[in-house]
Amino acid sequence: MSAMDRHEQAYTYCAYCPKLCRFACPVSEATHTEAHSTWGKMTAAHLVAEGKRDLDESTAKALHACTGCGRCKSFCKHENLVGPALFAAREETVKSGNQPKGAASTLATFTQAQNPFGPELAALVASWRSETPVRYPLFPGCSSLVKAPQVIEDTIAVSRAFGAPMGVSRVSSRCCGYPLYAAGSHDAFRDHARANAEALDSVPELAVLDPGCAHTLKVVYPMFGVHLKTRIRTVVEVLEENLSHAPAKPPLAQTVGYHDACKLGRGLGQYDQPRKLLARAVSGVQEAASIRSEGGCSGGGGLLPRTMPEVAVEVARRQAVEVAPQPDVAVVTACPTSKRMFERSGKTSYDLMTLLRRWVES
Ligand code: SF4
Ligand code: SF4
Structure with missing residues (x-):
């Protein structure tokens, strides 16, 4: 079959x-x-x-x-x-x-490095060893580990300010395998998911930063018959639950546009949680005409940035215009890949964690 x-x-x-x-x-x-x-x-x-x-x-x-x-x-x-x-x-x-070449080269890199970027993730994860006890093991996702380590720092700082300290889990050195899934290498993806399930066997819970990884672990793995014992939650979900412990500070005097990341919103149904966090952090939030389940896309998924890079950037540019047409209004999103896509399209963009950190430290 x-x-x-x-x-x-x-x-x-x-x-x-x-x-x-x-x-x-x-x-x-x-x-x-x-x-x-x-x-x-x-x-x-x-x-x-x-x-x-x-x-x-x-x-x-x-x-x-x-x-x-x-x-x-x-x-x-x-x-x-x-x-x-x-x-x-x-x-x-x-x-x-x-x-297409971009998909083939992604598969080749994955085969060699077990992630789509190339660097050995274990060494990067080791550099995040926490000195203090943590309540939530954090799974940043390889995109943040390799391309946006600052967002991991921001997440850890925010989690402490919310009384829900997170620390990078050693199992984060394993990519969720999404690139194999998106490239159509489905036998390899199933094997990878099974190996990850074994490695995660003794991990009761993970707070996952990248909604793409959370969606893969929670929704795509079961489509391939792989069911994790680990409770998978997004960082956004955990922080929203702990919002009552956040510092009582006035919001930053700033207006931003909010982009519903596809895997966080349509994928995991988390539309309200990031909005509640954002509403505490800034004084003004504007939205596109189409939001939530009908919201637009940043062009970062499905390997599009690798197979059709210019089209992917154009998708991001169009969505940025929908969310925040004013040049001085930044787009905020809870997805590291979306943030990168908006920036590639020329739009100022912040990760939600970065904005929250600015707020808790204001
Ligand atoms: S509306 Fe029609 S074309 Fe679109 S996904 Fe459904 S069946 Fe396919
Ligand atoms: S990129 Fe187009 S075809 Fe693919 S899931 Fe999104 S709307 Fe559907």
């Missing part, structure tokens, strides 16, 4: 759909290309699954033109799971040798 077989119904629903979610996809909105619409990509997958279309280079590219944001599902009567179905179809591009 191939990975695609499990998604046959999803492909068929879309292929016979009168494109009811045509406006929803951030990728086709950015490229203005019908082949990149939800319908176009899923129809291509349907035809490949039926043996009616060759998996040539342009079809392989179309199958990678998805961030897995889940926005189309919010407008779909079938609640069709398009992202997972397209990621499964990517397995065929690996087999046919037509995988």
Whole structure:
């Protein structure tokens, strides 16, 4: 059974759909290309699954033109799971040798380093050893460990100010495996998830900083038959629970725009928690016209920044304009990848943890 077989119904629903979610996809909105619409990509997958279309280079590219944001599902009567179905179809591009270069190089790096960036994570994690007891073992995610260590510092500082001290857990040296999942290397992903489940066996609870990792551990692993004993919660969730212990300080006199990160919002249903935290930290929060389950995407998921880098930045630019069109208003998000995407598009962006730290230390 191939990975695609499990998604046959999803492909068929879309292929016979009168494109009811045509406006929803951030990728086709950015490229203005019908082949990149939800319908176009899923129809291509349907035809490949039926043996009616060759998996040539342009079809392989179309199958990678998805961030897995889940926005189309919010407008779909079938609640069709398009992202997972397209990621499964990517397995065929690996087999046919037509995988886009950016996805192939990500897989090669992962095979060598067990993470998508390359540096050995264990050494980075060791540098975060806590000197004082912690209540919550923190799993930052490799994106923060490698690209944004400052956000880890901010998170630890905020957690202490909230009376919920966090410290980087040694199990953080293991990537959740999302890049394998998004690249369609699903057998390798399942093996990786099983190995992680074994390594996490004695860890009762984790506070996960990157919502992409939290979603992978909590939602994607069970889709592959891997169920962790560890209680997975987001840092945002834990901090919101401890908000009553936060210092009684007035909010910073600042207005920001809030972006619902796809995996935190649509993925884990956490829309209110980050807003409650933000409302304490700053005096003004503005929102896009489409928010929560219909909110836009920053272009950072599904390996899009690696397979279609310019399109990914354009997706981020469009979302930044939706959230905060004024040049002097920054976009705040609780996702390290989204923050990086907004910055790449030229927009000032803060991680929610950075803003909270500024507030608790004001
Ligand atoms: S996701 Fe739903 S609404 Fe969109 S094309 Fe597929 S079946 Fe139609
Ligand atoms: S999951 Fe997001 S990027 Fe993928 S087809 Fe749906 S709307 Fe487009």
